[in-house]
Amino acid sequence: MRTATIRDVARAANVSVATVSRAINKSETVATTTRDRVLSAVGSLDYVPHSGARSLATRRTDTVGVLLPDLHGEFFSELIRGIDLGTRAHGLHLLLSHSHGDPAEAAAMLRAMRSRVDAMVVMSPYADAEMLSAAPNGAVPLVLLSSGGEAGAYPTFSIDNHAGAFAITCHLLQGGHRRIAFIAGPENNIEAAERLRGYRAALAQRSDAMFEQVAQGDFGEASGFDAGRRLIAAGVPDAIFAANDMMAIGCLQALREAGLDVPGDVALAGFDDIPVSRFLDPPLTTAAVPIADIGRQALECCIALLGGSASVDHRNFTPALVVRASTSGTREEGKKDGQRS
Amino acid sequence: MRTATIRDVARAANVSVATVSRAINKSETVATTTRDRVLSAVGSLDYVPHSGARSLATRRTDTVGVLLPDLHGEFFSELIRGIDLGTRAHGLHLLLSHSHGDPAEAAAMLRAMRSRVDAMVVMSPYADAEMLSAAPNGAVPLVLLSSGGEAGAYPTFSIDNHAGAFAITCHLLQGGHRRIAFIAGPENNIEAAERLRGYRAALAQRSDAMFEQVAQGDFGEASGFDAGRRLIAAGVPDAIFAANDMMAIGCLQALREAGLDVPGDVALAGFDDIPVSRFLDPPLTTAAVPIADIGRQALECCIALLGGSASVDHRNFTPALVVRASTSGTREEGKKDGQRS
DNA sequence: TTGAAAGCGTTACCAC
DNA sequence: GTGGTAACGCTTTCAA
Numbered sequence: 001m002r003t004a005t006i007r008d009v010a011r012a013a014n015v016s017v018a019t020v021s022r023a024i025n026k027s028e029t030v031a032t033t034t035r036d037r038v039l040s041a042v043g044s045l046d047y048v049p050h051s052g053a054r055s056l057a058t059r060r061t062d063t064v065g066v067l068l069p070d071l072h073g074e075f076f077s078e079l080i081r082g083i084d085l086g087t088r089a090h091g092l093h094l095l096l097s098h099s100h101g102d103p104a105e106a107a108a109m110l111r112a113m114r115s116r117v118d119a120m121v122v123m124s125p126y127a128d129a130e131m132l133s134a135a136p137n138g139a140v141p142l143v144l145l146s147s148g149g150e151a152g153a154y155p156t157f158s159i160d161n162h163a164g165a166f167a168i169t170c171h172l173l174q175g176g177h178r179r180i181a182f183i184a185g186p187e188n189n190i191e192a193a194e195r196l197r198g199y200r201a202a203l204a205q206r207s208d209a210m211f212e213q214v215a216q217g218d219f220g221e222a223s224g225f226d227a228g229r230r231l232i233a234a235g236v237p238d239a240i241f242a243a244n245d246m247m248a249i250g251c252l253q254a255l256r257e258a259g260l261d262v263p264g265d266v267a268l269a270g271f272d273d274i275p276v277s278r279f280l281d282p283p284l285t286t287a288a289v290p291i292a293d294i295g296r297q298a299l300e301c302c303i304a305l306l307g308g309s310a311s312v313d314h315r316n317f318t319p320a321l322v323v324r325a326s327t328s329g330t331r332e333e334g335k336k337d338g339q340r341s
Numbered sequence: 342m343r344t345a346t347i348r349d350v351a352r353a354a355n356v357s358v359a360t361v362s363r364a365i366n367k368s369e370t371v372a373t374t375t376r377d378r379v380l381s382a383v384g385s386l387d388y389v390p391h392s393g394a395r396s397l398a399t400r401r402t403d404t405v406g407v408l409l410p411d412l413h414g415e416f417f418s419e420l421i422r423g424i425d426l427g428t429r430a431h432g433l434h435l436l437l438s439h440s441h442g443d444p445a446e447a448a449a450m451l452r453a454m455r456s457r458v459d460a461m462v463v464m465s466p467y468a469d470a471e472m473l474s475a476a477p478n479g480a481v482p483l484v485l486l487s488s489g490g491e492a493g494a495y496p497t498f499s500i501d502n503h504a505g506a507f508a509i510t511c512h513l514l515q516g517g518h519r520r521i522a523f524i525a526g527p528e529n530n531i532e533a534a535e536r537l538r539g540y541r542a543a544l545a546q547r548s549d550a551m552f553e554q555v556a557q558g559d560f561g562e563a564s565g566f567d568a569g570r571r572l573i574a575a576g577v578p579d580a581i582f583a584a585n586d587m588m589a590i591g592c593l594q595a596l597r598e599a600g601l602d603v604p605g606d607v608a609l610a611g612f613d614d615i616p617v618s619r620f621l622d623p624p625l626t627t628a629a630v631p632i633a634d635i636g637r638q639a640l641e642c643c644i645a646l647l648g649g650s651a652s653v654d655h656r657n658f659t660p661a662l663v664v665r666a667s668t669s670g671t672r673e674e675g676k677k678d679g680q681r682s
Numbered sequence: 683t684t685g686a687a688a689g690c691g692t693t694a695c696c697a698c
Numbered sequence: 699g700t701g702g703t704a705a706c707g708c709t710t711t712c713a714a
């Protein structure tokens with residue numbers, strides 16, 4: 001039995017397709033008895049409207065697209081969760097995709113998604129903003145997520161990476177650390193670059209802390225582990241600041257294997273405050289980004305855009321410094337540390 | 342300027358819409374010169390086919406749906422990643438949704454998704470399998486993910502939770518532990534129930550290990566933390582086996598706060614082998630589930646179903662026992678432990 | 683190799 | 699309140 005159409009329902013309920021459509025779409029102008037008859041037919045036929053046909057007629061898809069640079073780790077999982085919270089609240093669907101960090105591929109995905117969504121949330125922290133050309137003439141409302149560059153045309157939600165990194169570094173300096181090493185994020189990644197800048201800016205403040213050492217990473221745990229080993233081999237620093245929590249986790253492992261105590265021998269800090277960070281041993285000092293919140297807000301912004309609101313704001317979130325045991329003397333800090341959204 | 346349609350392209354390229362369609366869909370029967378003309382028109386008009394119209398005509402959406410019970414933590418993030426790997430490889434889109442763990446809501450989501458996807462991967466580890474009635478007469482091919490019950494009609498990918506939990510518990514027993522406590526997953530969750538059964542079965546093997554203590558959790562970190570505290574308060578056990586890694590992480594934190602050494606005072610084991618588990622201190626002994634792999638394979642199974650393959654297999658993955666420092670004497674085990682996919 | 687036209691399943695406008 | 703009927707944009711016969 002082929003899947004039921006609106007005509008089958010109309011036939012079963014003894015009404016016209018127009019009436020069925022109205023009944024389904026909660027139009028006011030349907031007699032209660034008629035509506036009941038229709039709805040019961042819908043039920044017994046197990047009828048589900050063909051979304052393609054509907055979107056053809058209404059020019060809406062009731063779907064928002066999400067394009068992410070990656071899918072590894074809790075950062076993206078939290079982001080997706082936040083966005084999903086929003087789509088669910090508004091009865092929308094969520095089409096997910098990611099670009100492997102390749103701007104050209106991102107552009108292609110953007111094109112491919114364009115006809116399937118009403119709006120999209122795009123995160124593409126790459127210097128080459130060429131990909132945005134894939135969504136010209138505002139075919140689909142776009143909200144950018146910490147996508148660097150002067151993306152003037154689109155509402156943008158970004159993180160003040162510089163401020164966050166600056167704060168972390170200052171915190172380390174205040175803790176008396178002078179030889180502070182940095183594990184950088186992927187090259188060409190704007191957020192990573194900003195965090196590096198923040199680190200450097202903080203060091204530049206103090207003439208007695210002009211030691212600077214940067215190990216390249218890629219935001220993944222493994223790269224943090226490798227970077228940690230290289231840093232240790234080059235001479236154990238006083239502190240290590242990893243450009244994100246995932247790398248800090250990897251680095252922590254490297255330090256542990258080297259028999260170094262954290263924070264006793266080396267202080268360690270990360271960035272993002274992903275959920276597991278508070279559960280590490282020692283709990284990780286980090287710059288807390290309200291990840292899920294940002295996702296949710298970005299989605300709400302999409303909705304506003306769909307509603308015709310032309311406000312193109314650029315909201316900038318300043319991460320909160322969350323000091324945990326990985327940079328403080330006391331190893332037993334416990335749960336009473338910074339809050340996350 | 343309204344978004345370009347196939348007619349605009351046809352006009353621009355001086356051909357019929359039929360020809361444009363053929364050119365775009367890589368039909369063989371189009372003269373090279375014609376195709377080029379069309380493609381260039383497509384490019385200059387920035388034309389993207391209306392997916393709704395297309396799916397109306399072809400009866401395909403080129404999209405697969407994924408319905409998950411939750412979105413928290415690395416387990417689901419890995420699962421999504423694996424599935425995404427598959428959709429991407431096959432040029433399909435991925436529609437994501439989750440049901441807050443409510444079977445009734447899951448049924449609703451299933452209905453809502455039905456017309457928007459060609460197939461779906463559904464994970465609903467709840468006893469009430471009522472939700473599956475939402476996808477009757479095979480309207481959409483379904484692949485089940487560790488959804489308990491005798492879901493005979495659908496291909497199913499499951500984890501041998503009983504065997505995994507049994508293996509973990511035996512490992513603890515072999516380590517000399519006798520008072521082994523268990524932190525259970527959500528009630529009504531079939532996977533959680535199986536893990537509990539496995540734990541009990543292993544204990545039943547040994548007459549000298551009839552101590553049994555179960556603390557209720559919900560698979561979340563926080564619940565693991567709370568459960569850990571309760572267990573400690575009730576008298577520190579020799580070992581604690583948490584029904585998943587997330588709860589083990591929370592529990593680890595509780596043990597740490599209580600000043601207990603792991604594995605010195607209490608051995609600790611989890612289940613799943615999410616990526617961070619190896620980076621904990623101590624690295625966590627766990628039952629390794631090839632999460633991303635399962636996701637990927639489930640997706641491939643969807644593809645096979647679409648291709649008409651009627652093979653309804655029920656693949657069952659037996660988790661591999663991965664022994665790390667959280668249950669062994671040596672705290673410095675390092676990276677040379679079990680592999681994950 | 684190309685074009686004309688008949689659907690595909692809805693919605694929305696216009697009569698009644 | 700309800701029904702008839704053009705769209706909506708694409709694919710796919712069927713002819714030419």
